[in-house]
Amino acid sequence: xKNNMTVDNTIVVHLKAxxxxxxxxxxxxxxxxxxxxxxxxxEEDGVRTIDKGGYLEGYPLKIDVLKKIIADLExxxxxxxxxxxxxxxxxxxxxxxxxxxxxxxxxxxxxxKDKNERLAKAEKLRKDAEKxxxxxxxxxx
Numbered sequence: 281x282k283n284n285m286t287v288d289n290t291i292v293v294h295l296k297a298x299x300x301x302x303x304x305x306x307x308x309x310x311x312x313x314x315x316x317x318x319x320x321x322x323e324e325d326g327v328r329t330i331d332k333g334g335y336l337e338g339y340p341l342k343i344d345v346l347k348k349i350i351a352d353l354e355x356x357x358x359x360x361x362x363x364x365x366x367x368x369x370x371x372x373x374x375x376x377x378x379x380x381x382x383x384x385x386x387x388x389x390x391x392x393k394d395k396n397e398r399l400a401k402a403e404k405l406r407k408d409a410e411k412x413x414x415x416x417x418x419x420x421x
Contacts, residue, residue, distance in 0.1 A: 285390065300371055
């Protein structure tokens, strides 16, 4: 299959920003119970949660926080967002991206970069081959 990029079949996904929420579990505990109660609970044995229904594996993120993150990403020129949950500790990373149809200039830039990388690799292989041929010739003397 050919890999012909045109303005009709190519999009650009440009990462413009990433935002990490930090530990959303502690933010939620503090918001709901108050920091003094959270501190006291952790001096004992931590905050307890009653899960009514087993809704998700992740932690909830306050809607106001989500709205702010989205507004900030929009203000930075992002029109799409990707969200990753950190399985090591409860936080989310939001990747704000600008997604648009590729222009001829953007396509040319990628094509030229790829071509230049191939040419540089070919030149390096030629030099490596010449070096090996010279070594082989020296061994035969």
